[in-house]
Structures are given as C-alpha cells and as structure tokens.
Amino acid sequence: MKFGNSNLLVAPSHYPLEAPKRDLVQIMNCSRRREIGRQIGNRAQFIFRARKDPQRIDAGANSSKNRGMSDPAIEIEKLSKEYPSGFLHLQKKRSLEDLTMQVQEGEVFGFLGPNGAGKSTTIKLLMRLIFPTSGTARILGRSIDDVKMHQTIGYLPEQPYFYDYLTATEVLDYFSRFHGLTSNDRRLRVEKMLKKVGLETANKIQLRKYSKGMLQRVGLAQAILHDPQVVVLDEPMSGLDPLGRREVRDIILELKREGRTVLFSTHILSDAEMLCDRVGVIVGGRLRGVGTPGEIIGMKAEGMEILFEMRGDTNGSPFVSRATRTGERYRLQLPEEELYSTLQELKGAGARILSVTQIKPTLEDFFMNLVEADRAHASAVDVSG
Amino acid sequence: MKNVYTVATNTFREAVRDRVLYNLVFFALLMMGAAILVGQISIGIEQSVIVSLGLTAISVIGLFIAIFIGVSLVSKEMDKRTLYALLAKPVQRWEFLLGKFGGLVMTLTINTGAMALGLYAALWTVKHPLQRGDVYILVAVYLILLKLAILVALALCFSCFTTPFLAILFSAGIYVAGVYAQNLRTMHTVDIAPATMKLLKAVSYALPNFENFNVMGAVSHGGVVPGALVAHATLYAVAYCAIALTAAAMVFSNRNLK
Numbered sequence: 154m155k156f157g158n159s160n161l162l163v164a165p166s167h168y169p170l171e172a173p174k175r176d177l178v179q180i181m182n183c184s185r186r187r188e189i190g191r192q193i194g195n196r197a198q199f200i201f202r203a204r205k206d207p208q209r210i211d212a213g214a215n216s217s218k219n220r221g222m223s224d225p226a227i228e229i230e231k232l233s234k235e236y237p238s239g240f241l242h243l244q245k246k247r248s249l250e251d252l253t254m255q256v257q258e259g260e261v262f263g264f265l266g267p268n269g270a271g272k273s274t275t276i277k278l279l280m281r282l283i284f285p286t287s288g289t290a291r292i293l294g295r296s297i298d299d300v301k302m303h304q305t306i307g308y309l310p311e312q313p314y315f316y317d318y319l320t321a322t323e324v325l326d327y328f329s330r331f332h333g334l335t336s337n338d339r340r341l342r343v344e345k346m347l348k349k350v351g352l353e354t355a356n357k358i359q360l361r362k363y364s365k366g367m368l369q370r371v372g373l374a375q376a377i378l379h380d381p382q383v384v385v386l387d388e389p390m391s392g393l394d395p396l397g398r399r400e401v402r403d404i405i406l407e408l409k410r411e412g413r414t415v416l417f418s419t420h421i422l423s424d425a426e427m428l429c430d431r432v433g434v435i436v437g438g439r440l441r442g443v444g445t446p447g448e449i450i451g452m453k454a455e456g457m458e459i460l461f462e463m464r465g466d467t468n469g470s471p472f473v474s475r476a477t478r479t480g481e482r483y484r485l486q487l488p489e490e491e492l493y494s495t496l497q498e499l500k501g502a503g504a505r506i507l508s509v510t511q512i513k514p515t516l517e518d519f520f521m522n523l524v525e526a527d528r529a530h531a532s533a534v535d536v537s538g
Numbered sequence: 539m540k541n542v543y544t545v546a547t548n549t550f551r552e553a554v555r556d557r558v559l560y561n562l563v564f565f566a567l568l569m570m571g572a573a574i575l576v577g578q579i580s581i582g583i584e585q586s587v588i589v590s591l592g593l594t595a596i597s598v599i600g601l602f603i604a605i606f607i608g609v610s611l612v613s614k615e616m617d618k619r620t621l622y623a624l625l626a627k628p629v630q631r632w633e634f635l636l637g638k639f640g641g642l643v644m645t646l647t648i649n650t651g652a653m654a655l656g657l658y659a660a661l662w663t664v665k666h667p668l669q670r671g672d673v674y675i676l677v678a679v680y681l682i683l684l685k686l687a688i689l690v691a692l693a694l695c696f697s698c699f700t701t702p703f704l705a706i707l708f709s710a711g712i713y714v715a716g717v718y719a720q721n722l723r724t725m726h727t728v729d730i731a732p733a734t735m736k737l738l739k740a741v742s743y744a745l746p747n748f749e750n751f752n753v754m755g756a757v758s759h760g761g762v763v764p765g766a767l768v769a770h771a772t773l774y775a776v777a778y779c780a781i782a783l784t785a786a787a788m789v790f791s792n793r794n795l796k
Contacts, residue, residue, distance in 0.1 A: 281625070303628040303629075307626075308623065327548055
C-alpha cells in the first residue's frame, strides 16, 4: 500500500516557511483537510520548530540575528542569478531566485535538489565563477569578491577535470603554489593528501590516464590541500564506486571532526542523512526548506514494513493475503499507526518477526513532489490570471 | 606576480608536453634541405636566400603558434573546466590571463630562439666563417618575437569574448590588416572622400602596424638595423600588448563561466 505520496505534503514554493499550519491548509484549498493536515503534520512541525529556534532555519532570516552560538561561515542574502536567453539574448532565464541561507561554522551542510535546481549555480556564485544578478554572499565574514578570502576555502568542482598533461603530484603542487606554501611544505602536504585520497601509488601517472573516480579524488585532494576552514564540494560522490564514496564520506566526517565547515551538494539522500548536520532543499532555483535531514527528508515517511516468517498453514490469515511473499518470508507494508496492533496480531498468529523498518521515500518521490508542487503552483497562478 | 609566474610556467610546461615544440623538427628539416639546395643552385646569394627563408619560416611558424595556441589558452581552460579549481584559489583573473600570456611568450621565445640557432647553422654550412654583421639576424628574430607577442595578446583578448573559431578569424584578419596598416597610413588618392580617408587613417592607427617589425629585407641583404628602430618597435609592442591585455582582463573579469 502506498500512501502519503501526495504533492500536498510539501509546501508550495511561494509559501513562506514561517506560515502557520492553518494557513498552509487553507492555501492548499483542498476539501480533504483532515487528511492533508495529518500528511503535512511533519512539515508543519518542522516549520514550528524552526520558528522557535532561529539558529535552525535560514530561509528568510536576517543574517545579523543569527549570530549567536556559532557565527555563520557562509552567509547568502537574496542571491539571484539570471541568464540571458533567446536568439538575441533579450529574454532572461532565472536559475536562482532570492536565495537566503546560512551555514554555521563547523557544520556539514548538504545542498539537495534535482538536476537544474540551482545547486551548482549557488556554489559557482560563491566561488565567483559566475556573478550574481543581485544579492550578496560572505564567507567567514568576508565578501566573496575578496580574492584573499579564497585562501581559507577549498572547492571541488562538479565532475572535475584538471590539466591532463600533469601527474597528480604535479597538479597538487601547482595548486598549492597559490597558497604561498614553502617548497618543503608543499611536498609534505602533497604526499599527505595523495595518501589521504588513496592515490599514492598512482602519483606519477599523467591525469589523462586517470578514471573519473580517480580525478574526483584528485579534486578532493586539491580542495583540502591547504587546510581550508570552509570546504565547498559540488557533487563529491559523483563518479565514485561504493568504496570511493565511503572514503569521501570518511574525509567529510574527518573535516567535521577537525572543526571545518563543509557545504556539499548531492542527489543522494542517504549521503545527506549520514553526513549532514543540516540540509537545504532547492528546487527550480528556490530554496524550499532548511533543517536537519530528519526534518527535511524524513518528513514524509511512507509507512512501515514488517518482515516476518510464518510456518504451517497460512491459509485464511489476513496478514498473508496483504503481504508479499519471498520464499518463506513475507513483507507487509502498513501505516505507522497500525504498527503495534499488527505486531501483536502477528505474534498471536505465530509469526516470527524478522525486522521492522520505516519505508523511506525514494529520491525520485521526494524531488518529484517538490517539482509537482511547483508545477501546481504555476498552473494555479496561470488560471487566476 | 608570483601567481602570474606560476601560471606562466605551467603554460610553458603544457606547451612542451603537448608537443608544440615539435615544429622545430620541421624547421630543422626545412633549413637542412634549403642549405643543400641553395648551395647547388644559387651562386653569390646563398646568404640572402637562407636568411630570407629562415626568417620567413620563423615568422610563419610563430604566427600559427601565436594565433592557434593563443586563442586556445583561455577557451580550452573554459571548455575543459580546468579553470574552475584554479579561480577558486586566491588568484585574480587578470593574473591568470597575464600568466597565460607570459607562458606562451616564453614558449615562443624558446621556439624562435631554437629556430634562430638552426638558421645560423644552415647559414654556416653555405658561408663560413660567419661575419659580424650576421648578428642582425638575431635582431630580426627579436622583432618577429615582438610581433608574435602582439598577436598572442590579441588572440587572448578575442578568445575572452567570442568563440575560438571567430577568435582565430579575428586574429588572422587583424594580422593581415596590420601588415598593410603602414600602406593605409601613407595612402594618397583623390578617389576617396575626405571623411572616408580620415576614417581609414584612424583605423590604420588602431591596427597594429606590423611593418614596424619587418627588417627581413635589410637583414637578408646584410643591412644594418638601427638601434632607434629596435627601441621604437619594443615600446610599440609593449604598449600594444598592455592595451590588448587590459581589454582582455576587463572582459574576462566580468565573464560568467559555463
């Protein structure tokens, strides 16, 4: 049984995050208010929690008010980016819209969103690879236009590509020269970084012979080579095998342990859940919410799944007819509120419970809900004129 | 300037590893062939033929390198996105451009220097010992190098705001126009309206005057190159490069990368 997959679970993009649950329901203009109210409950709780604790929500917040327990490492205020489009470049295409958020010092912040959502645009704006149409951003209190500020930040581009005529050692040495390190320092750090990303045996090979995953590792090494306080990683897991992904996760956790701030974009929800103190979700160039992974990703639990074994005569058992059979095992999906009563009944029927797990939404479901909410909002605006 | 030097040395390393200097093999073969052939068919004008051929080859080969590699200096970095990681470092965009320019000029210097040695070797085979006046061949090579530096700066500038193909067309077009800029300045004809004439003159002064760097005829016939001419050409090249690179930096500093 699939439930809770309605796009109404997510607030429409135009809706202010601070709005009370009551208004949210009214805006939805849906006749099934009770059901919707239940479905958006988690979302509304997230909104209320966030309102009570201004440190935990950034969207729409005034940056100066958020300085408290820890200063923001990255502050973004009303950042927008438009690109000219059309044959004569007379039209404008907006890829980022009034983005306001903060990343606190020492936290790992995940930037989530589907392709074309504006994640890479935001990161490129922070790295001054592109320039904003409006808005400002600061890293460690300094404007992103201040080139010297880049001394304290590390950046891994999406699908990184480096000078393929250089070896890994040479490319890292080249990048380290911009940080004013001495020759001896450079040598030691390059060796350390190559070891850290598992490339110490391939350090003499030209990068043109490297696989995508190996280039990703070189990219990661150059990003953290100079001990930056803030590390910005654009899709760091992209192109890596499971082992490589685990190594990158370990490196991110190590950076966190060292007190560094990490901002990374990803499509992979499990990575965000595992690594992030907070995540921000961006869709269609608009920030849709900021909170802990549990609040954002876990707000739409689809139910529970019980895995059980049942021997003997199972004919007539109400659970068996509802469950999916695999060998001697059965999988039963049910709403969370029915869990405990069902477990009791299964126990009574002589079933052996093997596991109980929460059914998490898939990445596709999660983003599709946001995208569909956007489309629904766009249609509503069209109709209302 | 440390960042500029770092980028420049890497650009030079790229040129070497991408086998740009392999053109020297072609030049060496050309010079060897010319020396053997000239020795057999020309009597009394061996020096003139060898020097003319050698300087022309140095100029043409340098021209190809300056335009094609000059255009690719920035566009390749943007296409391959190698620039992303670099510009996230504490590096100004103008430092990157200046480094790229310096790296290619360094490559061209090594290249033309090696070709000049080849030219002297070919000359030595048809006429030895070499004479004191042959030192002006080096002056001619130096002036070719200045001309190439202007072309690199222009190619770099064009590549900052247009596609590589158009940048190559513009650079080659400017070169051809620049060769005839002097003629445009001294042109006197009654068939052109005065306003058009003024416009043409203005254009001729905006174009790089490559005639300033052409001493090939004089040198191949054993002539002398005045020091004032060399000084004037040097100042002209430095000023022109500075203007072209400033324009490039202004465009590139505001350019959004893909």
